[in-house]
Amino acid sequence: MRFRLTGEQRSLRDGMRALLGRRFDGAALRAAVAAPGLDRELWRELGAAGFFALRLPEAAGGVGLGLPEAVLVFEEAGRALLTGPLLATHLAAADVPGAAEGATVVARVDGGLVEWLAEADVVTGGAGDVPAAVPLRSVDPLTPLHRVPGGGAPDPVAVLLTAAEQLGTAVRACELAVQHARTRVQFGQPIGAFQAVKHLCSEMLVRAETARAAVYAAAVTADPLDIAAARLLADEAAVAGSRDCLQVHGGMGFTWETEVHLLLKRAWVRSQRGGGVTESEEKLAADLLG
Structure with a gap:
């Protein structure tokens, strides 16, 4: 499709x-x-x-x-x-x-x-x-x-829109990593020329685009299982992508003058919304076993 x-x-x-x-x-x-x-x-x-x-x-x-x-x-x-x-x-x-x-x-x-x-x-x-x-x-x-006390079952729309936010953060992490890899020079050449950095950037892109396909598909079907799968992929893309972006930036990524660490921290906090990853995993597992 x-x-x-x-x-x-x-x-x-x-x-x-x-x-x-x-x-x-x-x-x-x-x-x-x-x-x-x-x-x-x-x-x-x-x-x-x-x-x-x-x-x-x-x-x-x-x-x-x-x-x-x-x-x-x-x-x-x-x-x-x-x-x-x-x-x-x-x-x-x-x-x-x-x-x-x-x-x-x-x-x-x-x-x-x-x-x-x-x-x-x-x-x-x-x-x-x-x-x-x-x-x-x-x-x-x-x-x-x-x-606070209370809180009901996760709203599927809330889960999907959280996944969409995570997707946006994953995309931004990939953009920042590629930009830094092109401009940061070590040993006389951009660090993006080194295989290890290339692999980090390519993995970030693959995760982000896989999550994009899942999130967009879930938006069309509005099926709870599609939403659960999209949430898992988007959370992984945001958290793992932000971590990889931090690795590409090296020590600079930890400093408060950059936004890299903010990407990772926001991805962590969002991953706890709507029951978090566990809720989506349980929903998919119940369908497989059912």
Whole structure:
């Protein structure tokens, strides 16, 4: 099966990339690390661009698109390491007033964890006793976490869009690794000329493109098993790809002046959403044994 984006889908993807490139580039990412917090102005701009209302019917004031288009914009968000409870606000667009427009920030309980609880205007997903939330020390400085009682079964759409974000991060890791391999010179030649570095970059690309095929296919079928498989492949592509990107950069990859370590930390945190990898593995295993 071949997947080819339509002209409208390419325009949507390119438009979101241009918006994020203008409003949340590398300098803005590092500034967010230095001064953590939710940019409400950017949040409203995302709302105006239709990020949160993308899957709402036009009759309800939405854009009227579907899961394939949502996957494309979440992939771009993952590529840019965009901060904030994007998934929770997108899922709440139909039910929480102001969420679709970006006027209301929504957090969501997911497996007993909540991202961006302190910044949220509304908490969804069976939060239980939110005042009893316990702050956690997040490995990702751009994703504050709380543990709360409650939390229901993972939403398949949430799992798929998380996979899309992981795909975007995997793609970004591959881009950064290749760029560094072309420009970093050792022993009189770019390090990309060395076989070990070539292998790392090629493996990153293979993982990312395999995950892309799975995520795009799951967006078309919306089948829970396809979504589970896509999640596993996307998590692997993001985590392993970020680690390989770190290896290509060497000691520089560990420094706070680069974004490489942020890719790995975000991939780790996202991998715990929606029941994490274990939930998807159990779903696939049950189908095989059933």
